[in-house]
Amino acid sequence: MDATGCAGHAQAALPGGMQWCPAATALPGIPGLVVTAVAQDGDGWTTVDVATHPDLQEPARNCPGCGTRANIKDWVTTTPRDLPLGDRKIRPRWRKMRLECGNTECPVGTFTEWLPAVPPRARITARMRTRIGQAVGDDLTPVAAAARSYGVAERTAARAFTEYADAQLADLREHAGPVEAAGIDEFRRGVPRPASGHRDARSEWFTHLVDLGTGGTLGLAQERTGEAGKSLVKDHEGTLRYLAMDLSAPYRTAVPAGARIIADAFHLVKLANRKIDDAFRRLSYRTEHSHEDLGLPRPLHYMLRHNVETISLEHLRIIIETLDGDAGGQQIAAVWIAKEQLRALLALRATKTHVTPAPSQVRDKLAAFYLWCAGHADIPEIKTLATTIEKWQQPVIDAVLTGYSNAKAEAHNRTAKLVARTARGFASPENQDRRVRMATTRKARLARKKQPQRPPGSRPCRRSRSAARPP
Helix, strand or coil: CCCCCCCCCCCCCCCCCCCCCHHHHHCCCCCCEEEEEEEECCCCEEEEEEEECHHHHHHHCECCCCCCECEEEEEEEECCECCCECCEEEEEEEEEEEEECCCCCCCCCEEECCECCECCCCCECHHHHHHHHHHHHCCCCCHHHHHHHHCCCHHHHHHHHHHHHHHHHHHHHHCCCCCCEEEEEEEECCCCECCECCECCECCEEEEEEECCCCCEEEEEECCCHHHHHHHHHHHCCCCCEEEECCCHHHHCCCCCCCEEEECHHHHHHHHHHHHHHHHHHHCCCCCCCHHHHCCCCCHHHHCCCCHHHCCHHHHHHHHHHHCCCHHHHHHHHHHHHHHHHHHHHCCCHHHHCCCCCHHHHHHHHHHHHHHHHHCCCCHHHHHHHHHHHHCHHHHHHHHHHCCCCHHHHHHHHHHHHHHHHCCCCCCHHHHHHHHHHHHCHHHHHHHHHCCCCCCCCCCCCCCCCCCCCC
């Protein structure tokens, strides 16, 4: 038994003959501190008296400025906030030394002992700051909610997140692999603001670059211009082979030499659907009867946005008979067929068929689309659709052959908007950049933490070629 009644070998006494308990020390688990006493206060807090571990007391006396062993000036007591233990709020009470450096040439006069777990002048422990940063950055908790949950000021919670995010993103950049395929897109960030005083101008838009391999954000830049895209892509010019985008002319100028453009399939179909709506507006087309009387579940222009294979045969028959009843409907039907011809081309992608299409198949489907458009060139919507596809012909072909799309960038745009709504908006583009990158790289950072760490200088184990493989 030790002096405190704990089972085990007697522990070294602290200065003044005070004993400490290893079992009680293991419960709060603050690195470098040992527990000497525990008391339940009337205000609902549990006060834990702690002291510096005997093995760390001598190193703690070294001056941080010159390394000289300092003299004890007096003793002070500090109560840094720490994480709760279950449903109990813990208040560590640390009696530590105030030291005075004896070196007259040292700029450090007096200082108190400190540990990495409790930095100098810290009012909360390092692990509590890390946990607050994780709550905001990894759990997407608003700063105000994290501050209320842990009983700190909002400014303290914001600074804790900034420290945690900068460390996490720096580690992610350091161990990031080469980027072969990326997607670029934009999202609205908030109300624009002109430059005034010490504040820089704030754009209404952010340009977003996403790694299509890991799905993590590679960077954000204000504005949605070609220059913004170039500033994001320039760090990956040596390895980037594919850049997916919507049909954006400014972003097309940001593609580095040697990289291939991928036209996003979703935006191609969206463009074709928009042409159907344009035809309805140009012709002011109205059916003689309502869609309920026709037997359709939704209005006709909504039904034409559906994929043709998802429409039942009965509804498809009604649509064809309705559109074939007059000249205006026949024009709309021609635009609808042009859209389905484009979808037939995009359906060859490996993500749909799980087989890489042959170039001859892509050429045949593209030729069928052009032939249909040439036969109905008198319809303005078909003519403009064919012109746009012709301008983006090679990116469309590459999208079909490679199977890449801009879906991950679109998904991250939704995450970025969710982060902005959770935070009630951002006044600083830098803070929004940091929050968005933390939210969209959670999967990559978690995978990084789960990777086993090999000792320095060790080599990965390789399977012998003669070893039997499972069937």
